[in-house]
Amino acid sequence: MFSASLPTNRVLVAAVSLLLARLSCSSRSLPDIPHIAAYFGTKTRYEEVNPQLLRDVFSVNASVLMAPDTERCSPVHLTAVIRHGSRYPTVKNIRRIQRLSQLVRGEASRGPGGSEDWLRDIQSRWEMWYTEDMDGQLVMKGRDDLRQLAGRLATLFPSLLSDENLMKRRISFRTSSKHRCVSSVEAFQDGLMEHWGHTHFSEDRYSHVVDDQLMRFFERCRGYVEGVENNRSALLEVDKFKHGDEMEGVRRRTEERLNLPQHRLTPDLVEAAFFLCSYELSIKSLYSPWCFLFDENDAKVLEYKSDLKQYWKRSHGHVISSLSSCPLFHHIFRTLDKAGRPRRSSEASPEPASILLGHAETLLPLLSLLGLYKDQTPPTANNYQSQHGRSFRTSRIVPYAANLLFVLYDCQRGPRVQLLINESPVRFPGLESEVAPLYRDVRATYRHLLDGCDFHMECEGRSGGRGPNTEL
Ligand SMILES: *[C@@H]1O[C@H](CO)[C@@H](O)[C@H](O)[C@H]1NC(C)=O
Numbered sequence: 001m002f003s004a005s006l007p008t009n010r011v012l013v014a015a016v017s018l019l020l021a022r023l024s025c026s027s028r029s030l031p032d033i034p035h036i037a038a039y040f041g042t043k044t045r046y047e048e049v050n051p052q053l054l055r056d057v058f059s060v061n062a063s064v065l066m067a068p069d070t071e072r073c074s075p076v077h078l079t080a081v082i083r084h085g086s087r088y089p090t091v092k093n094i095r096r097i098q099r100l101s102q103l104v105r106g107e108a109s110r111g112p113g114g115s116e117d118w119l120r121d122i123q124s125r126w127e128m129w130y131t132e133d134m135d136g137q138l139v140m141k142g143r144d145d146l147r148q149l150a151g152r153l154a155t156l157f158p159s160l161l162s163d164e165n166l167m168k169r170r171i172s173f174r175t176s177s178k179h180r181c182v183s184s185v186e187a188f189q190d191g192l193m194e195h196w197g198h199t200h201f202s203e204d205r206y207s208h209v210v211d212d213q214l215m216r217f218f219e220r221c222r223g224y225v226e227g228v229e230n231n232r233s234a235l236l237e238v239d240k241f242k243h244g245d246e247m248e249g250v251r252r253r254t255e256e257r258l259n260l261p262q263h264r265l266t267p268d269l270v271e272a273a274f275f276l277c278s279y280e281l282s283i284k285s286l287y288s289p290w291c292f293l294f295d296e297n298d299a300k301v302l303e304y305k306s307d308l309k310q311y312w313k314r315s316h317g318h319v320i321s322s323l324s325s326c327p328l329f330h331h332i333f334r335t336l337d338k339a340g341r342p343r344r345s346s347e348a349s350p351e352p353a354s355i356l357l358g359h360a361e362t363l364l365p366l367l368s369l370l371g372l373y374k375d376q377t378p379p380t381a382n383n384y385q386s387q388h389g390r391s392f393r394t395s396r397i398v399p400y401a402a403n404l405l406f407v408l409y410d411c412q413r414g415p416r417v418q419l420l421i422n423e424s425p426v427r428f429p430g431l432e433s434e435v436a437p438l439y440r441d442v443r444a445t446y447r448h449l450l451d452g453c454d455f456h457m458e459c460e461g462r463s464g465g466r467g468p469n470t471e472l
């Protein structure tokens, strides 16, 4: 009996393991992250830029603070300009997703091989669950983005984002009035409280101020609104690329993968499918069947299209875009000036931290004004092939919860300042020899802006706004 049952068991075990292998295959033993996740432009998850967070959401690398060891530096102030966290699509994109899903469910069919599981999933399992009332609101994952960022920054700057500074309301919080930003600044404050072990939240636990003049300067700058935002020809390169060879290639390949009748799929709908993959990942951590429509090269083309738009709309493409951020620039330097000034011991200590919550549209003009991510050759509709090594990649610069930190240190030779973008050190353009240069050298580098950069003159002074950057 015993000797006979042994082989039977062996066979059984072998059969079961074969079955398990089959099962894990048919439930598609996929990595959890779509192969195109790092190319979603402003719809990229923060984790794609900092993958160590996928293992530990609170992991902090203290060596990013790089003031010179020899000068006994200690951080005395932090200004953080932060983008809101992951959010729902806006109404415009929800409508596109609606049209796309109707088209694909009604008219797409499987190819001759008929092996496209993902298409079956799209047509029979995937549900159109987005509704227009979601319009750009922060999702749960977006709250987590900000709570966790707050926790990490409190670990990195325990003396600035301290329990005492928080409780005594010495940290200032300003936000754009948009719902997703207000929710984000609340989540950030919750994150600090959780970090310091406060679990019973009082009714009036939040202390932020809504300030659109500071955080949504772009919509108040007439020269920008008329010259760029509402000016079709300012975004000519984007239009040309949208209908150019690279995008047409992606469009045609997507159409073929879906076996759609010719020319039913527009470039906007292709982009909607790409964004759908991004939303399902950033909102639900799902590997959506829509992701299979694109290979990595397609994703790079679509990323470039987004980058072109941001470059010509919000960045170096037109100087007025960066100049519109002058109020924010001045606000930050005034805060740093105050924090770095020598004081008598009787004077009140300066603000330890200033937390500013806004949008990608807030960060990009400011980063451009500071001279960052300015490649030698501007991206255009015709030079996609030569732009693979560009530094201007919005997927890396402004993912959800993107952040720009100014860290002011008190050092023996005087105050120093360091920039961090998405928690990595970045050097000031023109001062590359040091990671944390003397604050007075930084001021000297930006002298022309500190003495000028007047919002009213730049934004109202010329009715038509400025033309393209003449340095291009
Ligand atoms: C920590 O940051 C430093 C400075 O940016 C970097 O050189 C190092 O590679 C980082 N370490 C890890 C584990 O990411």
Ligand SMILES: *[C@@H]1O[C@H](CO)[C@@H](O)[C@H](O)[C@H]1NC(C)=O
Residues within 6 Å of the ligand: 226, 227, 228, 231, 232, 233, 234, 464, 465, 466, 467, 468
């Ligand atoms: C629109 O943009 C074009 C190209 O940048 C520029 O030449 C033109 O002056 C702008 N028009 C207005 C009304 O600002």
